[in-house]
Amino acid sequence: MSEESDSVRTSPSAASLSENELPPPPEPPGYVCSLTEELVTKAREELQEKPEWRLRDVQALRDMVRKEYPNLSTSLDDAFLLRFLRARKFDYDRALQLLVNYHSCRRSWPEVFNNLKPSALKDVFASGFLTVLPHTDPRGCHILCIRPDRWIPSNYPITENIRAIYLTLEKLIQSEETQVNGIVILADYKGVSLSKASHFGPFIAKKAIGILQDGFPIRIKAVHVVNEPRIFKGIFAIIKPFLKEKIANRFFLHGSDLNSLHTSLPRSILPKEYGGTAGELDTTTWNEVLLASEEVFVREFCQPVPTCDSILGEAPLPKGLTSDAQCDDSMWAVKSQLYSCY
Numbered sequence: 046m047s048e049e050s051d052s053v054r055t056s057p058s059a060a061s062l063s064e065n066e067l068p069p070p071p072e073p074p075g076y077v078c079s080l081t082e083e084l085v086t087k088a089r090e091e092l093q094e095k096p097e098w099r100l101r102d103v104q105a106l107r108d109m110v111r112k113e114y115p116n117l118s119t120s121l122d123d124a125f126l127l128r129f130l131r132a133r134k135f136d137y138d139r140a141l142q143l144l145v146n147y148h149s150c151r152r153s154w155p156e157v158f159n160n161l162k163p164s165a166l167k168d169v170f171a172s173g174f175l176t177v178l179p180h181t182d183p184r185g186c187h188i189l190c191i192r193p194d195r196w197i198p199s200n201y202p203i204t205e206n207i208r209a210i211y212l213t214l215e216k217l218i219q220s221e222e223t224q225v226n227g228i229v230i231l232a233d234y235k236g237v238s239l240s241k242a243s244h245f246g247p248f249i250a251k252k253a254i255g256i257l258q259d260g261f262p263i264r265i266k267a268v269h270v271v272n273e274p275r276i277f278k279g280i281f282a283i284i285k286p287f288l289k290e291k292i293a294n295r296f297f298l299h300g301s302d303l304n305s306l307h308t309s310l311p312r313s314i315l316p317k318e319y320g321g322t323a324g325e326l327d328t329t330t331w332n333e334v335l336l337a338s339e340e341v342f343v344r345e346f347c348q349p350v351p352t353c354d355s356i357l358g359e360a361p362l363p364k365g366l367t368s369d370a371q372c373d374d375s376m377w378a379v380k381s382q383l384y385s386c387y
Contacts, residue, residue, distance in 0.1 A: 076100065076123035079221050084185075088225045093135045102135055103127060109141050119148060124221075131224045132262035143262060150260035151346075154252060156204050161212055161346035163335040168201055169209040170335065176328040177213065178231075180314035185226040186266050187217055188310065190326070194236035203244045207253055211261075213331075215345075216338055218263050227264030231310070231319070234280075235272035242276050247283055254287040268296045271306055271319065 078096065080088065088094040094102075103123045110117060119125075126140075129147070133139035151158040163170070173195045178188040189210075196206055217223045257265065270277065277298070285293060299305040303320035315321025 076103075076127070080225065084222060084225050088131070091134075092131050092225065094131060099127070102130055102137070105137055106130060106140055106144075109137060110144065113141070114145060117145070117148060119144065127221075128218055128224055128262040132264060143259070146260040147262065150256045154256075157208050157211065158346060161208055161215075162342040163212065163339050166205065166209045166212060169196075169205050170328070170332040172196060172200075173328045174206055175209055175213060176326070176331045177217065177334075178314065178316070178323075179327070179330065180323060181226070182229055182310055182314060184266065185222065186229045187223055187226075188229045188231055188314070189213060189217070190231045190233070192233045192235075193241065194233070196241070198241060198244055203249060207249070211256070212335065212342065214261060214263055215342070216335060218261075223263070227266040229266055229310070230268045232268065232270045233272050233319075234270060234274060234277050237274060237276060237280075239276055242280050245280060245283065250283050251287050254284065258289055258292060265292065266295065267309065268292075269299060269306055269309060270296065271299045271303070272301055273298060 076099075078085070078099070085094075085096060089096075100123065103126050106126050106129070107121050110119065110121060126144075129140040129144045130137075133143055169175075173192060175189065175191045178190055181187055191210070193206075196203070214228075217228060257263075281296075281298075288296075297305075297309065307315075307320060310319075312321045314323055316323055316326035318326045
C-alpha cells in the first residue's frame with residue numbers, strides 16, 4: 046500500500062469524531078483591536094488599559110497561567126485573556142484568579158455548564174424569559190432583559206433559566222465593546238408568585254451570584270428591577286447576603302414607576318412594554334443570534350474536560366461556589382423567608 050494510502054488510513058476524519066466533538070479550531074489570528082478611539086480612551090481611563098502595553102500585559106498573564114497552572118485547560122490567545130484583564134482593570138493577580146475561578150465554576154456546577162449550547166435551550170428562548178434589547182444605554186451598555194414571569198416551573202427546572210443567562214453572557218462578552226462598557230440588567234418581576242419565587246432559594250442564589258461576581262469576566266453596571274411585587278423583598282433578602290457592597294449599590298428598585306426607570310434608561314431605547322418608543326419587545330432576533338453561534342458553544346462547552354482537581358490543584362472555589370451542605374434550601378425554609386414579606 047502506498048504512503049499516501051497509509052496516511053489516509055491513519056489520519057483522523059470527521060467520521061471518527063463523536064457527535065459533540067468538532068475538529069480543533071484553526072490557530073487564532075494575531076490580536077487586532079476593534080475598539081473605537083472613544084472606547085480606547087475610556088478603557089485607558091476606567092480600566093487602566095494602555096494600548097502600547099496591551100500585548101505585554103497579555104503575555105504577562107499568559108506566562109503566569111503557564112507557570113502557576115500548567116495543566117489548566119484554557120485558551121491562551123490574546124483576545125480571550127484580554128477579557129479577564131479588562132474585568133480586573135489590568136491587575137495581573139486578580140485577572141489570573143478570575144480566570145481560575147471561571148474554570149472552577151464551570152466544573153463545579155455541571156448541571157448548568159455541561160452541554161451549554163443554544164439548541165439545548167430552545168424552550169427557554171421560546172418562552173421569552175430573556176433577551177438582549179437592540180439598543181444600548183447612554184453609556185454603551187447592552188441591556189439584558191429578564192422576565193421571570195415567562196417561566197413555567199412545570200416545563201423545566203430553574204437551572205435551565207440560569208443556563209440561558211450564562212450562555213447569553215458568554216455571547217455578549219465576545220464583544221470588546223461589552224468588555225469595556227459592561228452590561229445593564231433589566232429585570233421585570235411582574236406576576237412572580239410565591240410558589241415561583243420559592244424555587245430561587247439560597248443554594249441557587251449563592252452559586253449564581255458567586256459566579257457573576259467572582260467567576261465571570263463581565264462588568265455589571267446596574268440592575269434595574271421593575272414591577273416587583275411585595276414578594277420581591279423576600280427574594281432580595283435571599284440575594285443580598287451574597288452581594289458585594291459595590292454590586293448591591295447598583296440595584297435600583299422602580300416598582301411600577303416607569304418614569305423612575307427612564308431617568309437611567311431613556312424611553313428612546315426601551316420597548317413600549319416599559320414605556321419606551323422603540324417598538325414592541327422583540328425576543329426573536331436575539332434568539333437567532335444565539336442559535337447562529339451553535340458551533341462555537343459546542344466547541345467550548347460540549348467537549349470532555351478533566352476533573353477540577355486534576356487541573357486546578359488546590360485552587361479554592363469562589364465564595365459562592367463552596368460546599369453548600371450547611372445551606373438549608375428546603376422549600377419550607379425558603380417559603381418562610383418569603384412569607385415574612387406579607
